[in-house]
Amino acid sequence: MSDPTRTYLDFERPIAELDAKIEELEGVMARNGEDGPDLGDEIAKLRQKSSDQLQALYAKLDPWRKTLVARHPERPHLKDYYKHLIEDFEELCGDRRFSNDDAIIGGLGRFRGRSVVVLGHEKGHDVQTRIKHNFGMARPEGYRKAIRLMDMAEQYDLPVLTFVDTSGAYPGIGAEERGQSEAIARSTERCLTLGTPMISVVTGEGGSGGAIALAAANAVLMLEHSIYSVISPEGCASILWRDSARAKDAATAMKVSAQDLLQLKIIDAIIPEPVGGAHRNPQEAIRRVGDQMEQSLSQFEGLSPVQIRQRRRERFLSIGRSLLNG
Structure with a gap:
């Protein structure tokens, strides 16, 4: 039917x-x-x-159409990935400073027999849940919660899996007053200094610092029709041409697609989606994400914290070298 x-x-x-x-x-x-x-x-x-x-x-699909697919409301969200990939998931809330932020959800669970810390953006599926999760746009307390859970992961030698899907960090006055940029910077720094393996997958939108704060990982993966950029195409068009209607031109120029980013060596692998996008067969898309994350995680078995940090450091330094030489 x-x-x-x-x-x-x-x-x-x-x-x-x-x-x-x-x-x-x-x-x-x-x-x-x-x-x-x-x-x-x-x-x-x-x-x-x-x-x-x-x-x-x-x-x-051109980059703009990929952007539309990445934002599709029926695309699998964080809770779908938790439900199908993480056993015995136990959510841990709060940043121990201000409050809990529902835009970022994190906790403990078991991924295919291995204890892990899981973090990610949740956008919500309907009006009520989108408001609750603030459309996946985190406030400072969300990133400080992420830092707290990464600290715990290192303390107990647990790998960290992150699922990135946000248009960007929340730009509201309250968020700025509570130190949004500082929280994003410290979360990014904690990713880079983590002594356990960290695997990140961009499942939809990977927007700006709000995304990289959970994606400065040992391995960064992207679903085939997801996007990853320093700013939204609409925001870029508004700045460059003072016309958000030129978002399609901006998406092409920014090279937001997984295919462009793999060629630039900014990401490590593309996860193929079912024909017609992940929203047409969510369970198959989720299974493929789990398989690739498991494969990426296995590459860091037996490595010491020093080796893990060094590999992560070298990964990001090599991006700069390749862009300078390219």
Whole structure:
């Protein structure tokens, strides 16, 4: 059966029309039963046409369309990854200074038999949860909570897994008054000095310092249609051209896609998504993320804290060298 609740992006309109036709024919068959015409062959042809068009469309997405896919409301979020990848997850709240920030969730759990500390941005799935989680835009207390959990990870020799999905840190007055930039800087510094392996995956948007504060890791992975940038395309367009409508041009110029960033050696691996994006088959996308994270984590088995820090240091220094030489 077709999914009538699916949200289609603007560029997916031809797919939406085909799926609507399939749904209409399925409805006719359901109403008429055995007495009605056999529409099975016609439905099968339309399904194949829809599948072929979807595959062709997603094989050549430009950076702006990838940005739209990365922001898709039905894309798997942090809680989906916790549910399917982390056993016995126990959330730990608060920064022990001001309050708890629901935009960043973290805690302890077991990842495929291994005890880990898990951190990530949560955007929420509906109006109520998006407001609760502030659309994944963390305040200073969120980053200070992350620092506290990374301290604990090092104390108990636990790897750290982070899931990045945010348009950026929250720019509100209260956040700035409580030291937003300082909190982001210290969280980034704690990532870099951590004596246990840290694996980060950009699952949707990786926006600005709000993302890198949880992604200065030993290995940085990206889902195929996610984005990672120093500023949103709209923000960049507003600054460069004073016109946010030129976000498409900005996305292309900024090289926000996983493919561009892998070529620049800013990330370590791309995780392929199911045809049509992670939102069309969330469980398969989550399984692929888990497989790649497990593979990346295995590369640091048996290394001392000094070796882990040195590898992380060398990773980020090599980015600077490659960009200077490129």
